[in-house]
Amino acid sequence: MKGNFVYHNPTKLYFGEDAMNHLSNELKNYGPTVMLSYGGGSIKRNGIYDAVIAALKAVGKTIVEDAGVMPNPTYEKVLEGCRLVRDHKVDLILAVGGGSTIDYAKGVSASAYCEEDAWEKYWVNQGWPTCRTVPVGAVLTMVGTGSEMNGGSVITNRKAGFKLGKVFGPELYPKFTILNPRFTMTVPQYQMVAGFFDIMSHLMEQYFAGTADCTTDYINEGLMRSLIHSTRIAAKNPQDYEARANIMWTATWALNTLLKCGKGGDWEVHQIGHAIGLVTDATHGMTLASVSLPYYRHVMHDGLHQFVRFAKNVWGVRPEGKTDEQVATEGLECLEGWMKEIGVVMHSGELGVTEENLEAVANAVLILPVGYRTLTRDEVIDILRQSM
């Protein structure tokens, strides 16, 4: 473990088929008024909404409905939530949904009592909350983003034309999250698989951070092996409880700050993916899948040692009689094979990236000065072309 760092993750996780049984008791730790934030009607069709309402009523909470959180939550919606929080003096924001809903809840928590322009303060200038914040709790219904146990909050500002991420500190992490793998089983195959790749991308973007770290990389390899093992099962049989449970747990640990200890992250794939999402509104995980192979093949020689380790420790590539380049290349071929096996989108063209909007996508890509190499704009264009 190199360098100095602080690890602090106070989120309480209730995991398993019976996890919801803890909700009423947990709710007793908060005030009388709970804002229930969720997306479309899916949680009403699969019974999760009714279960949450029952838990809230069992302990006599006043419920403030906050429906309609969209897949790429907008800052405009965040401001609506802020008004609800202030008007009803909300004591707890209970986010029921996937990462978008939890990201949104954190945004509302930090912005409701912010006296400056919250978009500028948090997402543009990456500032810290100085105002009062509202506790957030979560019931997760779709895995991938890791938002259930971190401070991440990706918000889209249509007016400004940007989709930006802010990572808040532990004070804004969900105080608790209900993780019931069964709740993720009604997610359509396309969204499920997109979530699987989002998890793999979180693991790889920290593994290929530009710096290696012995212990953290070994933990990361364990999580990658677990994810690969379980997604192969779940892609064929989404109703396999144990596979879905392994994936849910892996997703939570893939992005709860443990894997950046002693090293950073690269996150250029996420930047390119966000740009594609902004222009095409394509599903997040699929945008990452469509550009990952071109990106990693592009930087492979700059981080050759780590790509060799990836091939051997994650995919079991045998190095005997091969050059490092051959071993590393084989590792990425194994990654490609797994991607095709679970059925992610392999080309950004399928997501709506065209020669016409290529420039627009490239213009929206934030180029980070980290990782094995800092891309030039031409390299971004080149990677996008290869991804089409």
Add this chain to the structure above:
Amino acid sequence: MKGNFVYHNPTKLYFGEDAMNHLSNELKNYGPTVMLSYGGGSIKRNGIYDAVIAALKAVGKTIVEDAGVMPNPTYEKVLEGCRLVRDHKVDLILAVGGGSTIDYAKGVSASAYCEEDAWEKYWVNQGWPTCRTVPVGAVLTMVGTGSEMNGGSVITNRKAGFKLGKVFGPELYPKFTILNPRFTMTVPQYQMVAGFFDIMSHLMEQYFAGTADCTTDYINEGLMRSLIHSTRIAAKNPQDYEARANIMWTATWALNTLLKCGKGGDWEVHQIGHAIGLVTDATHGMTLASVSLPYYRHVMHDGLHQFVRFAKNVWGVRPEGKTDEQVATEGLECLEGWMKEIGVVMHSGELGVTEENLEAVANAVLILPVGYRTLTRDEVIDILRQSM
């Protein structure tokens, strides 16, 4: 991930060579009176004591000295600490030392205001604190026990003739721990290596829990590989900062409850080790080392599948053309080779176990009804004999 479980670990970790720089600021979160608990004079010789005193004085704390915490902390000493806490109205117990000192601090925290017999309530009957407890902070100077990020508190009651462990809940976990690998470098080689094996035992006793869990076992394998890699370096060159840092971080994650998620633990090796320690007062980690190979060879056939996985994923044993028994046996041979390489005690005879006190040790062994098989008293005697 099978079954239902709760994960909640709020301990804040400051890691690295500069970690102590955070202590003064962290201390501001607590009241004016701090009890400084530590062992012998070692922290006075290596400068850690002076650094801690400086941090306490920098924020004007009143310091209550509590020296003399012994390697196997006694309940009698715990009661002394309780008196100090009550007499001086202590706001924070700052434990500076290894696992023994932090285990002791938790015991004092839970017992100071306990109106019943604390030994009976916590260590014998495994009850939960119902009284007010005192916050505990830690500065770790020796790795192994994981006490810096869990609720464990192993206390020896000489009068009762028992060394018992109690695992308290998150409310008694250290609120914060300073983890500076340099602070562990003045530990003598014998204690250092004993700590290394204690870590490996924590990993193995959860890996060989009697039940397998895909994700947790993959994470555990990553930590074992990291530990094996770094201890080989540190045993030869204790001053290798990165190796010591990797080991310190691995030790913390080996026993902070993450690795029991979705599965339990076996802990019979710890029970036998505690019994040896009670009778011989031998160093904890060495007691575990001296009985591990006889124990695991004894249960190997009951958990063959997991021992095969251990051989392949942790030690890289190639299975081609071998029976499962052969692969599993090879894995334990690799373990034996690593133990000899880092220089742990291989025989309990060297620790003072004799034909004369064998019965006394066996009588002190708590037999747990978990793991791959529940030992009979005769099996315990048999394992002890093989360990001599």
